Amino acid sequence: MLKSYSQILLNLLLGITALVSIGVGFLWWYPFELLSHGRVYYFLVSLVITIGILCAWLAGIRWQGTLFFALALLAFNSVWILPWYLPNSHQGRGESLRIIEFNINIQNTQLTRVANLVEQQKPDIAVLIEISPPAMKKLTNHLQDTLPFAYRTRGGGLAVFSRFGLVNPQGKTLSAGTILTTSVKTATKNITLVAAHPSVPIKPDVFAKRNTALAEVTQYLQAQKYKRLIFAGDLNLTPWSPYYKRLVEKTGLHNTKLGFGVEPSWIEPTTYVHLPAWIVGVIKLPIDHIFVSNDIKVVDCKTIKGGNSDHRMLLSDLVI
Template sequence: MDSIIRNTITIGLPTLMLFIAIAATGKTGEAAVWSGLVKVGGSFGMLIGLGVLVFVGFVANSFSYFVVDSLLVRFYQKRRELEQPEQLVIEIDKLPITNDLKIKLKWAVLHRNNQIISLKHVILKWFILAAILDALLSIAGYLGAFNLFFELSSHFKLQYLLAGLSIFIFFALVRSKKIWLLVSAFCIIINLAEIVPWYFPAPAFAGSTPGQNLRILHSNVLTSNRRYSDVISLVKAEKPDIAVFVEVSTSWVRELAVLSEMFPYYSSYQESDRFGSAIYSKLPLNNTSVKAFSKQRKSLLADVTVQGKIISLILVHPTVPIKHHSFIARNKQLTAIGEYAAQVKNPLIVLGDFNITMWSPFYKNMVKTGNLRNARSGFGILPTWPTFMPLAYIPIDHFLVSKEIGVFKIRTGRNVGSDHLPLITDLVI
């Protein structure tokens, strides 16, 4: 019986993942299986998809041993307190389970000292659970196109990497359970593969001088934030050519008005008291407009002329994908932004709080469709949110640029009281 349960779990979980992937493709027949494997593999392709399913089966098999054995051992340990061990042994002999599990159960009922589980055993079990969870979450992100919760799991690659390193070190030190050493190594490898490319190659415009650059500062100021002076002092200290803000409330509009001394050109859009957007510029703003890429959170557009070239700006702030309807709305908006960006003839900068990281399939589709690249490339992942929980930091604020625009430098600014860190970038036109 226990072997049937284990085999069901081992085969069932990867089969379920493949079934979900096939359903998402909308195809049938043999072609659906291959398309499903491609979906599971994400940007890495069909072979990696197959490898992911094999690995999920491997983890599921190990997890099934942990669950089935632990539950039955615990069950008989509890019964031992009320019944005679000899009677329980007779019962165990009659169970339709494997001999290995019968031996474990007999040991549990015949050795009372075994009732006190050692601290080392408890810690080992917790690290096994952590390894399983880290592996499943690391893999789930690649299925983000199918489900809100899968997509949310795609954003924490750095956290999964750090967890995998910790688990790997633990199992290396205790020198037991080599299977979990391999699981943690797998988590390290697949998350490193998503993080390391953001630090290489070196920026192509590293030899440029600051005087040739266009500096832009972006900040989600947070509607409830009242540290107006901190934001204003940051802008004065960084001396950007353009400063853009989202979550600008009516009170923020009043407080930021002092920036008109530095920036003679200004454009804003106030969708509600909470979710306004504003652009302050030292350069003339032309063709300013508001565009609805979706029914919620409209975007602010403008053109600026830099060294004789017209540069188009799009300031965006899609909805937060915490519910299914907002998840759908954000994804539709990102798709529309990518399609619009592909049609813009001028060099283009799309910036703002995107409420998505670079590892989401919806982000990847947007930048691919729009022929855009993230200014972070070569400078690191630069997490920006949430400032109130540094261990959960993820990069959801972005500068996306078209191929005509180079990046001299990009960095985060100091904490100004918001739940987001500002982003400052120097662009080469």
Template sequence: MVAGISPLRAGMRRLALIGGIAALLPLLAYGLGSLDWRLELFSHFLPHASVLLAVVAWVVGKGRARQGFALAGCLGLMATIQPLLPSSAKPAGQGGAIRLLSYNVYLHNPDMVDVQMQIARHDPDLILLIELTPVQWQQLHALRKRYPHGCAHPQDDPFGMAVLSRLPLRSCVVEGEDLGLPVIVARLERGPYLVGLHAPPPLSPLLASQRQAMLGHWSRRLADQPDALLMGDLNLTPWSPIYRQLLSNSGLRDARAGQGMLASWPAGLGVLGLPLDQALVGRAWAVADLQVGSAGMSDHRPLILTVAPRAQDAP
């Protein structure tokens, strides 16, 4: 019996070594993913890889392999936590708080009654709907009555969208519809300047370049906009170097800071999923609250952001 244990342990160690080597890819992609879109895909799994590296370090036993995997796991964990650390920006008070909801409803979702119920639970002031088709848009007539302001560009593909508001808007404009990648820019009479977008998933060279062009364009446009909020399904996580470039070039802050990972896709995986839906805020605003809601029949969980004017003494 003792003799039978040794081959089992050796097999487990061999599998752990293979898994550990594979888990190094997200750590490499965290630093170098901007060099190639295929490598960048691995960066989104940095939290999962960090946990796997810790497990591998325990399984492989003593020696340099254990030390190496343990060190890599610690580095991955530090990189995972860094964008989630609390921000120093504090709200000036409860006055002027605005709640926004971003929801990728999923273009094959047949139940718009459930979508409206999910939205009603959070009672937002402003709603961004993504992957919205013309049929779904027509089925949202009850919601549209309660939120009479806004604009929409539904499409029979993953890039249709709409913004609905119960607060008066100074303007609501759809841009980029000629390219099939609409972006909605909505300005409240009093409050933030919202940009809602759905970046293409980087699953091919063309889609990756389209995502890069879209994010680069809006990072430049929002660089001097302290009132700006950028929300939507960016098909990015905080561990992507492309995401860090977006924050750096735009000057916006990640609303997730201090709020947790808040995984949004795929909804069925819960906390084990990826935070692909994002909310970025300009320096005029502080995050009072950020949470994810129930997905219903969508593959994304909605992201609910509450912002308030930033305290004047906040850095």
């Protein structure tokens, strides 16, 4: 009797996990789209269940149908996760370029720690997000020897610091927010850099605003398709959202994390995040991204914790 109840419970858990795992890829509406961001967790749940059933099988409890169901679900969820860890051939030779993207958080007052973390990585370009005017002043002073060229948009809190000269940096005001655009002249190449930070989709109105911002920046990126392009930002979007899929399909850009892991960037403990420790420890979402056009190659990509930010810094080594 206990075995029967256990099998029913496992099948129920598998059914719920399967329903969510399969359904979220087709749900564009609030709040269901938010479930798409839990792909890693659905994979882990299906993995744990499958291991449990295999252990039971070895102990003589043969739930053949349940095992087949669990293996099928594990295989399905693996399709969404494993490609991020498979070796990627997007590499080549040329001029090296290191870029970081880092949401420092507007509440973060420990700007010296932020600047030190940036300098430790020795980037050629740093895209920083949620930068207030006072923060921009302090960071500019601190980074002027290593990243002497800097620009901040009037709206949106977007900033870029560069070892190379910035050509025509500006903030473009769209209906759903501001994006940063600039050309960067390296030693041998000209690069178009675009940065964005759509709204956090925690309510229906800002969910719609985020989606509008993504559509608008997608349209802008499409207009730059013949340029050597880097697009970076905290998009408040994981790679498993249908809105992410649409952005990538329409722009043809390459996520620098492919081949280097999912690399979750949010949420990290800070002096100003007042959430239960277990929530901060469990919730890890890859919402920060760096994309490149196909004529830019990727050597490495990783996240780095520090700077008293609730985000990890995202670092990509490129070849242009």
